[in-house]
Amino acid sequence: MAKKIMIQGTMSNSGKSFVTAALCRILKQDGYRVAPFKSQNMALNSYITKDGLEIGRAQAMQAEAAGIAPTVDMNPILLKPTSQMGSQVIVNGEVFGNLRAMDYYRRKTEFIPAVREAFERLESQFDAIVLEGAGSPAEINLRDNDIVNMGMAKIANAPVLLVGDIDRGGVFASLYGTVSLLEPEERARIKGLVINKFRGDVKILEPGLRMIEERLHIPVVGVIPMEQIDLDDEDSLSDRLVRTEVQEGLDVAVIHLPHISNFTDFNALEHYDGVSLRYVDRAAHLGRPDLILLPGTKNTMADLKWLRESGLEAMIQRLVEEQKIPVIGICGGYQMLGERLLDPEGVEGEPGSTMRGMGLLAAETVFAAEKTRTQTEGTVLAAAGYYGKVTGQSVTGYEIHMGETFQTQKNITPAIRLADGRMDGFVRSDGLVFGSYLHGLFDNLEFTGAILTQLAEKKGISLTATAKSMEEYKESQYDKLADLVRRSLDMDAVYKIMKEYES
Numbered sequence: 001m002a003k004k005i006m007i008q009g010t011m012s013n014s015g016k017s018f019v020t021a022a023l024c025r026i027l028k029q030d031g032y033r034v035a036p037f038k039s040q041n042m043a044l045n046s047y048i049t050k051d052g053l054e055i056g057r058a059q060a061m062q063a064e065a066a067g068i069a070p071t072v073d074m075n076p077i078l079l080k081p082t083s084q085m086g087s088q089v090i091v092n093g094e095v096f097g098n099l100r101a102m103d104y105y106r107r108k109t110e111f112i113p114a115v116r117e118a119f120e121r122l123e124s125q126f127d128a129i130v131l132e133g134a135g136s137p138a139e140i141n142l143r144d145n146d147i148v149n150m151g152m153a154k155i156a157n158a159p160v161l162l163v164g165d166i167d168r169g170g171v172f173a174s175l176y177g178t179v180s181l182l183e184p185e186e187r188a189r190i191k192g193l194v195i196n197k198f199r200g201d202v203k204i205l206e207p208g209l210r211m212i213e214e215r216l217h218i219p220v221v222g223v224i225p226m227e228q229i230d231l232d233d234e235d236s237l238s239d240r241l242v243r244t245e246v247q248e249g250l251d252v253a254v255i256h257l258p259h260i261s262n263f264t265d266f267n268a269l270e271h272y273d274g275v276s277l278r279y280v281d282r283a284a285h286l287g288r289p290d291l292i293l294l295p296g297t298k299n300t301m302a303d304l305k306w307l308r309e310s311g312l313e314a315m316i317q318r319l320v321e322e323q324k325i326p327v328i329g330i331c332g333g334y335q336m337l338g339e340r341l342l343d344p345e346g347v348e349g350e351p352g353s354t355m356r357g358m359g360l361l362a363a364e365t366v367f368a369a370e371k372t373r374t375q376t377e378g379t380v381l382a383a384a385g386y387y388g389k390v391t392g393q394s395v396t397g398y399e400i401h402m403g404e405t406f407q408t409q410k411n412i413t414p415a416i417r418l419a420d421g422r423m424d425g426f427v428r429s430d431g432l433v434f435g436s437y438l439h440g441l442f443d444n445l446e447f448t449g450a451i452l453t454q455l456a457e458k459k460g461i462s463l464t465a466t467a468k469s470m471e472e473y474k475e476s477q478y479d480k481l482a483d484l485v486r487r488s489l490d491m492d493a494v495y496k497i498m499k500e501y502e503s
């Protein structure tokens with residue numbers, strides 16, 4: 001029987017995925033074969049496993065922390081919110097369909113077997129499983145047929161650590177309130193309280209800890225200080241998006257589309273001292289960046305409409321054509337760069353709808369019901385402009401898209417030759433406009449470094465990379481995370497709690 005522990009939070013963003021990742025790393029360091037599990041994730045930031053199945057990014061990150069390859073069993077249900085249609089529901093890594101929130105909620109029991117089976121498969125392969133809940137277990141309106149919090153803890157027979165966020169205030173009330181709203185049987189599963197994101201002197205906190213322990217009869221097993229650790233999860237997105245100001249150095253602007261997906265695509269650009277990466281969601285903030293990045297989006301057509309109405313489209317077109325500022329579009333952002341978008345089957349909007357693109361790339365995109373989901377590798381073919389320095393380089397990435405993009409005129413050439421024989425993306429003959437379906441393209445630091453260095457030279461500044469590869473960088477962050485949590489959590493108590501449920 002595997003050891004199990006479940007991390008639940010008093011609210012969203014309390015740091016559950018962070019604590020889950022930390023425990024995965026610590027257990028790995030202590031010699032266990034450990035895997036993360038979250039029955040249902042709601043996120044637009046997803047990951048494609050080796051066998052081409054789609055799961056939430058947070059579980060892929062936690063698997064990395066655990067030193068294992070991410071598999072679909074770690075996140076059997078993924079909800080990807082799209083605008084008009086509710087969410088695209090992914091079950092066992094494949095599209096189940098689009099469901100409105102109410103319909104999903106009504107049909108939730110249908111998904112219980114998938115969740116249970118995925119968990120059992122995982123449990124049979126590992127020594128330990130760290131489960132993560134979602135939102136708060138005290139959402140009393142959602143309690144029936146719950147499969148993400150206490151319902152899941154019961155299916156797995158896992159003890160629970162409840163994490164509260166002290167940074168947002170009211171941590172004692174939220175811990176007390178959450179526990180009080182639970183049924184006695186659920187309450188009994190909470191074996192420890194964790195206070196997360198603490199700044200200041202623990203001595204001042206100490207009396208409060210004793211009082212909450214007395215009232216709830218649950219021990220506080222840790223107080224985790226606030227520390228900057230760079231992990232690929234949803235919470236890190238909110239920290240990143242506040243960076244909107246132009247800073248010194250090479251100014252790289254990511255357009256913050258409303259349905260931005262796979263925002264982790266741009267994290268790699270932060271590994272260069274001298275690059276200032278910022279997110280722009282309104283025309284007044286665009287300014288004159290040195291490089292413009294258009295990210296992927298779950299809904300290309302809706303986000304293009306937003307781009308047009310916000311005035312950003314016209315500004316980007318002018319910056320590219322008049323000021324010769326380069327733009328790179330990834331996936332949905334690449335699709336926007338073209339001349340036209342066609343949706344005959346109604347994948348993104350009304351069936352048969354068409355839309356004018358930004359017209360920066362002589363290409364058009366047709367959406368199809370079939371989803372392309374694969375890890376990919378290839379060789380850069382692009383040679384125009386800044387890409388002369390990266391021609392012939394090998395790159396890896398992953399694809400998640402419904403659209404296919406075709407050339408309409410001769411002034412563009414394929415960007416990347418893929419190992420499976422397909423061509424990906426296009427570059428315009430003047431080298432200013434580049435589009436590709438490859439998420440993770442910038443994680444190829446040789447590629448990214450070469451492009452950024454040329455832009456920096458043009459501006460007369462120098463850049464230095466902080467790590468040799470993204471893997472090396474991420475490994476260092478996971479170790480830093482494990483150190484922090486080992487120092488602040490009573491691991492002996494945690495092991496004891498796991499042992500009690502090990503049968």
Ligand SMILES: NC(=O)CC[C@H](N)C(=O)O
Pocket residue numbers: 261262295296297298299300330331332333400401402403404
């Ligand atoms: N990940 C993306 O950017 C997806 C782009 C677009 N919505 C598609 O499905 O083709």
